[in-house]
Amino acid sequence: MIDDRDRRILDMLQENAGVSVTDLAEQVALSVSACSRRIQRLEETGHIARRIVVLDRELMGVPTTLFALVKTAHHSDEWTESFRRAISDIPEIVEAHRLTGNYDYILKIVLPRVEHYDVIYKRIVRRIELFDVSASISMELMKSGTSIPVGYAS
Template identity: 80%
Template sequence: MLDERDRRILTLLQEDASLAVSTLAERVHLSVSACSRRIQRLEETGYIARRIVVLDRERMGVPTTVFALVKTTHHADDWIDIFRKVIGEIPEIVEAHRLTGNYDYILKVVLPRVEHYDVIYKQIVRKVELFDVSASISMEVLKSGTGVPVEYAR
């Protein structure tokens, strides 16, 4: 069961995972050792899945985002396993979701420039059969982040 201090620790770590335990402890009004124990418990119980560094995409040379909407006529487990393996091997595909509605999957692809999308598209269709792929280019990021709301956690 999480309390308000746990939620505050999670919120602060989502904003900056490099915060020193002493800084976190001060901000949540705990001793350093008590704060450290809470962080360890949050990691052990799976509330903190991992700690990551978010890279600047411009500096990394991949400022372009393309969303590829995929339709397939295949829904068997073996096809899904192959599709999952194929997209997992392509580092430019940074997210993939199975959907309800008119499309089966959406892929978030980060690229150096929009023309590079064709390279990624060919890597996929050479290895797995698709019915239809429709791509949309992101013109502007209105909201982006890795944080999730903490108030729903139990």
């Protein structure tokens, strides 16, 4: 069970995982050792899955975002696992979701430029049979973030 202090710690760590324990402790009115123990407990319970660094996509040379909507005629566990393997080692595919509705999967792909999508597309279709792929280019980033709401956690 987590409390409001834990939620505040989680919020602050989501904003900046590199914040010092001293600063965190001060913000949540705890001693440094008590704050450190809470962080350790939150890691042990899985509330903190991992700590990461978010890179600047412009500076990293992949400013373009494309969403590929995928339809397949196959829905077996074997095909799904083959699809998972086919996309898993393509670093430009940063997210993949199985969907309800008209499409089966959506892939979020980051690219140096739109034309590079053809390289990624060919890598995918060489590895696995797809029924249809429809791509949409992101024209403007309206909202982005890695933080999730902490108010629902128990």
